[in-house]
Amino acid sequence: MRKPKQSQKEIWRSFWSSGIFAVGGFIFYLLFEKGYTAVYTDVSEMGIAYLVVSFFLIMFLHETYYYWLHRWIHKPGIYEKVHLTHHDSIITSVWTSFSFHPIESFLQVVFIPVIIIFVPAHIVVVMALLFIMTVSATINHLDIEIYPRNFHKNFIGKWLIGATHHSLHHTEFITNYGLYFTFWDKWMNTESKNFEPVFEKLTAKVDE
Numbered sequence: 001m002r003k004p005k006q007s008q009k010e011i012w013r014s015f016w017s018s019g020i021f022a023v024g025g026f027i028f029y030l031l032f033e034k035g036y037t038a039v040y041t042d043v044s045e046m047g048i049a050y051l052v053v054s055f056f057l058i059m060f061l062h063e064t065y066y067y068w069l070h071r072w073i074h075k076p077g078i079y080e081k082v083h084l085t086h087h088d089s090i091i092t093s094v095w096t097s098f099s100f101h102p103i104e105s106f107l108q109v110v111f112i113p114v115i116i117i118f119v120p121a122h123i124v125v126v127m128a129l130l131f132i133m134t135v136s137a138t139i140n141h142l143d144i145e146i147y148p149r150n151f152h153k154n155f156i157g158k159w160l161i162g163a164t165h166h167s168l169h170h171t172e173f174i175t176n177y178g179l180y181f182t183f184w185d186k187w188m189n190t191e192s193k194n195f196e197p198v199f200e201k202l203t204a205k206v207d208e
């Protein structure tokens with residue numbers, strides 16, 4: 001059961017986060033315009049192979065940054081100041097996706113302007129990453145599992161975070177810290193032991 005007025009609070013917090021994300025976007029634009037970034041617009045400059053590699057490289061770097069940032073903001077003393085706002089939502093909804101304290105919004109958005117200074121990325125790769133970031137944040141906070149039965153066991157699905165995985169982070173607090181992928185949680189043994197049974201229960205066919 002969601003707390004009373006939870007959605008209103010989340011929408012208000014998301015409003016401020018959106019403002020901070022927009023400032024991040026503006027800074028990205030200024031850096032790009034002035035030629036301070038490694039962003040390029042001609043695919044032939046680096047080739048198709050690099051385009052694909054750079055996409056996965058930045059996803060991996062983002063996952064690594066977020067996982068360890070997330071572990072850090074769960075530390076007592078930091079948690080209350082920075083991350084408690086997001087965890088105010090124990091049962092999540094789409095509105096929780098961007099419901100952050102302004103400091104957390106800043107720590108999240110800062111990754112993009114910094115990474116594109118150092119890692120050459122085609123503009124389409126940058127746009128694709130921003131799109132995936134937004135869509136995956138929404139899927140992960142749905143609190144409704146959209147992946148099919150046994151998805152968590154298949155070659156791709158076992159590495160992807162979805163609604164059940166991230167909902168467990170909001171109810172258990174000390175498990176499932178990942179952003180897009182499960183590998184850091186698996187490597188650091190922070191993946192919830194309840195994930196598989198809960199996922200299987202939620203995706204089981206009703207008539208079986």
Ligand SMILES: [Zn+2]
Nearest residue numbers: 070074083169
């Ligand atoms: Zn957290």
Ligand SMILES: [Zn+2]
Nearest residue numbers: 086141166170
């Ligand atoms: Zn969350």
